[in-house]
Structures are given as structure tokens and as C-alpha cells.
Amino acid sequence: GENVEQHPSTLSVQEGDSAVIKCTYSDSASNYFPWYKQELGKRPQLIIDIRSNVGEKKDQRIAVTLNKTAKHFSLHITETQPEDSAVYFCAASRGGNEKLTFGTGTRLTIIP
């Protein structure tokens, strides 16, 4: 089955700087890659997703890039703010009726 590895497990960034979280996946047939953000004590929420027919997608300060050849995708957060502090999860799915496989999460801390 699919295996998703996520790095780093923890990341501290000065406010205003950029943060990058990387994930690799094992199943070359995977074609859907969402990112979820989980703030302390809250439920995970989708922040951005990308499908395999697209190499990059942006939404304000958040962007995701996908390299299908290397089987990795990354989350980029620019101009980080304190409210970006949370645990971020990447996930992958090969579509159809296949389940989402999540990475183990990255705890991002924004230092004021």
C-alpha cells in the first residue's frame, strides 16, 4: 500500500520568514495530495490540495508543489504569522475508492 513520509517532524521559523514541509510517497499511481492543518485542540482542516495534472498551486501565502517523477510534494508558507503555528499533515491517494494515507505530521512553531 501507499506510504507517505513527512519531514521535518518539528519546524521553528521566525515570524515573517518562510516555512517548507516536504512529503514523499511510494505509490506512483497516487494522484491526489491534500494538506491539512490542525491547530492545538482542534480538528484537522484542509488548507490546500493538488492533483497530479498540476505542478504547483497557490492560495495567498500558501503554495504546494508536486514532482511526480521524484514522488514528492511540498507545502510552502510565506510571510509566516503566529496563527500559522499548528501541526500540518500531508496525504496522498491514488483516487477512485482508494483511501487517503497521511504523513506523520509536522509541528510548525512561529517565533514572534
Place this chain on the structure above:
Amino acid sequence: KAGVTQTPRYLIKTRGQQVTLSCSPISGHRSVSWYQQTPGQGLQFLFEYFSETQRNKGNFPGRFSGRQFSNSRSEMNVSTLELGDSALYLCASSISYQETQYFGPGTRLLVL
């Protein structure tokens, strides 16, 4: 639309007991997935139901089971509880796998 709801929110059980958790999806969502969240392990997939049928199952022992009703509400049951079953159990509903999964607030289970 009302969000995903889960009951109960907190539960304390002793080893050997069984427990039933409930999840009510967003209206119109027919897919309900269950996840176990523990520190350092991320979101571990338990199973997914779609239109009362289990479509996918994760790598959990048979003590973990679930079902879905005709109104898409889902329950999961854990029999013969073990200390290691202590975790946050999250359910998520979606129209399909490759659409946004909306998570419930979770049920925090503590096994003593």
C-alpha cells in the same frame, strides 16, 4: 450546513471493556472515514464506509469494527480494550475520497 459531529467527546474505560463511538456526517456526504490519532503516529486510517458498505480497512486488529446506517451516520466499536487504544478517534466525511474530508471534533478515549 452543520459540521461533522461526534459523540461522546470524552470517554474513560477500563481494560477489557468495549466502547462504541458515533459520527454524524455532513448532510449529503455518503463517505465516512475513521482515524486514530496518537502523538507521533499521525492519523492512522481505521476504515471507510460509503453507502453502508465498508470500502477500505486499515491495519488494525479485528477488535476494531464499524458500520454505517442508511442515513450515513457511522459507528465504530472497539472490543476488549487495551491500554494502547487510548487515543483521539476522528471521523471525517466527504462526498468522495478525492474531495475535501471534513473532520469531526473527535472522541478522546482513555483506557485505564
